[in-house]
Amino acid sequence: MVSDTTSRPLKTDEMIINMGPQHPATHGVLRMVLTLDGEIVTHAEAVIGHLHRAQEWQGQNRTWFQYQALIDRVDYLSGMFTSWALARSAEVLDGCEVPERAEFLRVIVSEMNRITSHLLWLGTYLIDLGAMFGFPFYPFREREKLLDLFEEIAGQRMMFNYIRIGGVQRDPKPDWFTRLRAFTKEFPDRVDEYEAIVTENPIFLKRTKGIGILPLELAMDYGVTGPSLRASGNNLDLRKTKPYSIYPKLEFKVHTLDKPEGGDTWDRYILRIRELRESTEIIKQCLDMIPEGPIMNKKQIAGMRVKAGEGFSAVESPRGTLGCYIISDGSDKPFRFRWRNPSFCNLAVVGEMLVGSPIADIMAIFGSVDVILPDVDR
Amino acid sequence: MIPNAPEIGKLLFIICFWICAIFLPVWLVSWAVGVLLPMLLEQGSPSMAMTATAETLRALTPIISVMVFIPINAMFMVLYERRALALFTVRLGPNRVGPDGLLQTAADAVKLLFKEDITPRGADAFMFTLAPIIFFAPSIFGALPLLAAITNNHSLYQITNLPTGIFYILAAASLPVVALVMAGWSSNNKYSLVGGLRAAAQAISYEIPLVLSLVTVCLMAGSLDVVKIAQQQDGGILNWNIAGGGALRGLDKAIQTKLGVETTPLITPQQSSDPTETPVAAPTTFEEVIHQYYPFEFLSYISAGVLIFCSFILLGLYLTGACAEINRIPFDLPEAESELVSGYNTEYSGIKFAIFFLAEFTNLFIVSSIATVMFLGGGDNPIPQWLLNKMPLEPIQKSLGAILSPFINGLHLIDPDTFWAAFWVIFKVYTFVFIAILIRGTLPRFRIDQLMDFGWKRLVPLSLIAFLVVVFARVLVVCHG
C-alpha cells in the first residue's frame, strides 16, 4: 500500500476517520474506523461494545419472572420477539402448553411489532439517504398507531413485557381488535403511498441500486439472517422452514429475491416493504381465526420456576433468526443464558460490504442491513 | 371540506403577516432615506452641503433597504419553510412563540446570538472568522442589480442598474464557495474539510449549466442588463421568457389587433437593421401581424414551439443548477447530515453559525428572484394588458387613485408601478421558494459522484444543446430584443 502511494506522481494521503460513536447517523453508539482514500473506503472496522449491558449475566442473576421484564430491552425495536424467544425456550424446557388464544395473540402482536420495526427502519433509512424532512414522518405516523395499540394491551409502547412464559399477559378488549382491523384495512394504502414517493424515485434508485451487494456465499459465511439474507436469495425464514406456534395454520408467503449475484440495498428495501404487506395479511388472518379461551397456562408469580434441563428455540425477528439458549437447574433463577442475536452477525458482514464504496454509501449500506446496537452488544 | 383547513389558514396568515412585516419596514426605510429626508433637506434654498447629503442618501437607499430586508426576510423564510414542511408531514410545526409561532425564528435568532462563540483548537482563527463574512457579503451586494429590475426601474434604484447586471450577480454568487472551502479548511476538522471540498467541486460543476442557461436567456433577450430583460417581458404571460423568450409575442400582438385594441407601434431591431424587409406601416389584420412575427410560416411556428420547449428546459436547468449552487436538498452534500455530521459548519456556533444560516436562506431568495426576473417577467402582471382593459377595473382604479393621489403626488409615498411590481415579484419568488421546500420534503440526497455525473454528463451537454437550438430557432421567429 505504501509503495502504491509513493510511486504515483500525485500522491493523495489516506485519511483515517472515526465515524461515531457520536456521529448522527450511526444508529446509536457504533464506532467505525474508516480508512479513506479520497472519499473511497479502503478499510472499515466496526468497533462495538459501547452499549454492553451484560444481558446474559443479568439473566443469570435474576429470577425468571424478573428477567421477563428485562429482556425486551435487548432489541428495543422488536421486544415481542425477544420475549417470545425466551418464553418458547422456557416452555420447551418446562413442557407447558400454551393456550391457542395466547398463540394467536402472540402472532398478532409480534407481526405488529415486525411492522413497527420495519417502519422505523424505513423512516431512518430515508434519513440516512438524506430525505431529512418529509418522508421519514410518514412511517412514524403509522407506527404511532400500532404503538398506541401496544400501549393498550401491554402497558408500554416499546418495553412490552407482554409475552410471558406460558402465555400472554393480558387479553385485549374487543374494541382493540376492531381498531387493529381498521388499521390493517388502511395500512396497505399507506404502503402504496410510501412506494409512490420512494420506490421508483430516480435518486433513490441511484443511491441504492447496485450498492452494497451482499453475495449469498458471503452472507452464509457470516451467518446473516433475516431480510438481508432473503434479499440475497436464500429463503430462510423460520416461520416456514422451522414452523412454530400457529404459523403452519396461516397462509403467507416468504418473500425471497432470486438474485444470483447477491442482493443490493434496494433489494433489502423492497423486501422489507413486501414484508410489511405480508405481515398485515397475517394479522388479518389471525383476527379472523382467533378462538376464545384462556390466555395463560402458567402462574405468573415472583418465584416462578422452570424445570431443569437445556432448551433452545429461535424465532424469526424483523432482523433475522433470534435464538435463545437456556440451561435451568430447576430453581427460580436460570442457570445459563445465551442469545443468538441477528444484529451481531449482520453487522459483522457490513465491514466487508463497505470496502470500495464512497463515504456517502456507508450509511446507505449500513442502514440497509438494519442493525440495532443494543442487540449487537447485548 | 379540507380537514387541514385551519392549518393552511394559519400558514397563509403567517405569510401575509410576515410579508407585511418584511416589506413595510423596507419600504418605509427606503422611502424615508430616499424620498423624505432628501426632500426635507432640499426644501427652500438648500445649501450645497445639504444637497450633497441628500444625494448621498439617495445613493445609499438601495443598500440600506437590502440591509433591512435580508435579516427579516431570512427570519420569515425559516418560519415559512418550517410551517410548510409541517403541512407536508402532517404535523403542526412551530406554534409556541407568539401567535401561531410567528416569532419562532426571532426567538431562535436571539438564542443563537447569545450562544458562546467557539473557535476550535488548532483552527486558523482569522480564516475561521473571515469565512462567514465572505459567505454573507455577496448576498447583500449581489442582490443590488435585481432591485432595479423588480421595482420597474424605480428612480431610487436606478443607481444599481448595471449594464452587465446578470453577469455581476453571477460573479457575486460564485464567491460564497470560497467561503465554504475556507470554513471547511480552517475548522481543523476532517468532516468540515470534506464538506468544504465537496462544496467547491459541486459549485464549480453546477455553475456551468447555471451560467449557460442564463446566457441563453440573455441571448434571447439580447442584453445582459436585468432591467432591460425585465422590461422586455412586460405585457402578460405570453411575453415572458418562459413562453419561448418572446416567441408568443406575435400571437399576443395579433390578438390585440384582432380585438382592435390600441397597440403601440412595434419597432424591432431586426426590422430596422434588415434592409430587405421594408418596414411595414402598422399591420392591421391578424394575418398580417402573424406574418410579420412569424415570417417563415410553418417553420416559424415549429421554431416557436421549440423555443417554448427550450425555455422550459432552461428554467429546469437553471433551477437545478441553482439548487446545487445554494446547497439545497437534493444537492446538500456539503452539509450532508448523515455523512459529514454538518459539513463545513460543523464547528461553527453562535453568531457565526447564524450568519451561515441567514446567508443560506438569503441565497435561496436571491436565486428565486433571479428566476423570476429572467423567466417569469419580473414584476409583470401575468394577465395580458388587453385582457385587463376588457375587465371592468376602471372604477376601482379611479376610486383608489382618488384616495391615494395625495400620498402619491404630495409625499411620493406610493408609486403604483412599483407597488404592483413588488406584489407580483413577491408572489412569484415565494412560489419558487415553496417549490424548493416541497422538493426538500420529498427527495433524498444525491451521492457526490452521481452529482458530478449528473452535472457533467447530463446538464452541461443539455445546456449546450439548448443553447444551440435556441440560437437557430430564434432566427426564424421575431422575438423581443
Place this chain on the structure above:
Amino acid sequence: MDQYMILKDYVSSADAETALFYVIAILAISLSVGVISDRNIIRSGFILIGVFGAISGLFLMLQAQFLALAQVMIYAVGITLVVVIALMLTNPRSEREAVITEGDEFSQETGAVQFIQRLQQGTPAFVAVFSFFTIYLAIRSESWTPVTEKVSTDNVKVLGEALTTVYSLPFEFASVLLLAALIGAIMLAKAEKRQPAIESAED
C-alpha cells in the same frame, strides 16, 4: 460651499481615479507579497483570491466591467479554488515535510515551497526586484498614446465584436490551447487511475 464644490470636482476628476488606482495597486501588491511570504501554502492560496479580486478592481477602473467580473468568476473563484483544493488533497500537512524530501521531483508543492524558501533566503529576491525594475522602466519608456474617446458603457458588445473580427485568430489559438490542456489533464488523470490496477496485478 466652496469646499464642497472643490470636493465634488475632485471626486469626479482624474486625480481621484489615480488615487484610487494607487490604493488598489498597493492592495494588490501587498497581497501578492503575502501570497509568497505566507508559510502556510493553503492560506497563501486564499490570499491569491484577494490578489485577483484587486486586479479585477483595476479592470473596473478601466471601465471594463465584463472583464472585471470574468476575472472574479474564473480566476478568483474557479481556478484558484482548484489550485487550493489540489494543494489540500496532495498534502494537507505543512511544508516542513516537503523541505526534508528535497530530491522528490514528483510532488508539485515541493517545487513551490522550495521557491518560497529560496526567496526567503534572498538570492531570487534580487532577481525579482531587478526584473521588476526592468519591466517598470520598459513600460515607462514606451510612449503610450492614451485613447481619449470613451469606448462605451456597455463594452460587452465591443468586446464580442473584437473577438469575432480582429482578434478571432488569437482567440481560436487560445481555445485550441485550452482544449489541448483539457485533453492533457484527462490523460494525466486516466494514467493515474490505471496505475494502481497494474500494481495490484503485480502483487
Place this chain on the structure above:
Amino acid sequence: MGSNLIGRAFESFKRIGEGLRTVLMHSFREPITKTYPDTVSQIAPHFRGRLALSVNPDTGEHLCISCRQCERVCPDKCIEITAHKSPETNKLELIDFKIDHGLCMFCGLCTEVCPTTCIINTNDFEMADYTRESLVYDLRRLTLTQEESAFYFEAKDMPKPKPKPPKPAPGAAPAAGAAPAGAKAAPVGAKAAPAEGAKPAAAAADAAKPAESAKPAAAPAEAAKPAAAPLEATKPAEDAKPAEAAAKPQDSSTEPAKTVGDTTAKPEEKPTASPEVKEAEKEKAPEQGADADKKEG
C-alpha cells in the same frame, strides 16, 4: 441509446412528480400531532406510568399491608418499605414506602405481585424534576387520594377491596408516649395530605388541583422533618438506616392526638409547627450525634 436516455429522463420526471404530488397532497390531511401541554391524548388505562399507592376508594383506608412482595420482586431494587410490627395489634404497620423513580424502569412487576392491588401504575408520565433526590417518592407523595384511587380502580377493572374490619380502638392515650403515637399516625397523616404530584393525565382537571395546592404544604413538612427523630428512637433497629429515616418528611407528628382508628382525612388541614415539634427538635440534636457515632463505629 438516445431514445432510451430521453425515455429514462421522462420516466424520472414522472416518478419525481408522482412523489412530489403525494407529498403535496399530504398537506390537506389533518395533522397527527397535538399541542401537547394544551391537549393531552387519551392514555390507555393499563399504561405503566408513575407508581403510586392506592387507597380504598370507598373508605379511604390505605391498602398496603407491608408484605414486601413488591420490594422483593423489583428487578431494580428501587422500592424500600419501612414497617414494624405494631405492639397492640401484632400486625405489620407501614411506616414509610419509598420508590426511587430515577431507578425504576416501569416494568410493572410490583403491581402484578401486589396481593391487595395497592401499588399501581398511574397514567402520570410528567415527572420531570430538577434533582435526582426529588425523584425518590415517599409515602406521602405516593399515596393517591380517594377520588384518584376510584378512577384507577374503575379504569383498570380492578376488584374493589373490601373495607378492613374495624380495628379495636387502642386505649392508649396520646400522653402515654408521643413517639409510638406518632408512628401509628403515620399512615393517617399520609392520607391527610393529598398526594402531591399525582396528576393522572386523563383524570378530571380538578383532581389535579388539590395536588397543586399540596406543593406549598411541602415546605412546612420539611420543617417538621426532625419530628421523625423520637420515632426512630423507640423503633427497633430492624430498618437499620437511621440517617435516612431521619430525613423522612413526616408531618404526621403534628397531629399526635389522633388515634389509629381515626380515618377521617382532613386534606385542608395544614401542618403547623406545634410545640411538640419544637420539643422533638430539641431532642433530636443529641440523637443525631449518637447516630453519627454509631455510623463511625
